[in-house]
Amino acid sequence: MTSRALSLLAALASPFFLAAAVAGWLYGVWPATPLTFTIAAIVVASGPTLGIWHVAMTSEKDYIDADYVEEEPTAIFVATAPAAPPEPAPIVDTPRAAAARAFHGWRDKPNEAIAQRDRERRANAFVRT
Incomplete structure (x- = not known):
């Protein structure tokens, strides 16, 4: 799995986390306090934001290859005829x-x-x- 797929997964998982937090508050599993609301809001807002930031920062690295060196084109002149293709193997009928x-x-x-x-x-x- 690539880092871009993981960032997309984080962006799409944020609304589900928000729905789980609201369900937890409604059923009394997680107390609805300003602190828990702030934590949930930060997690929900930072998921897509960090995902977008990560994709923007890594997109240039995907296309730039540090080992790429442009070479001069060379002409190859062959005076002989090309070799004949090898004979295909006989088909054995089993x-x-x-x-x-x-x-x-x-x-x-x-x-x-x-x-x-x-x-x-x-x-x-x-x-x-």
Whole structure:
């Protein structure tokens, strides 16, 4: 997980913390005093603020690479023909591969049950007329 994702998570978690603090005050789990309100307000306001600040400060570092050195383009002249690509390895037809091909090719084959049903419909239509 990157630091940018964590800062976004902190920004989105702040409203949930505020809702939890209000629920705690309403149910009496966390006493509603000015001190607890101030702490909750600081946490809720600082989450998105720190997240935005962190993204702004680290965005330049993501694009600047200290090791990047621009090199002069060099021309490469080759007087010979390019090498021929190597021969592909022969395909070995194993029983497992043949079964897999047969299984995956079932959609391409005509379904005999559908063909028989169509023949029977045509025969019945011919007999009725």
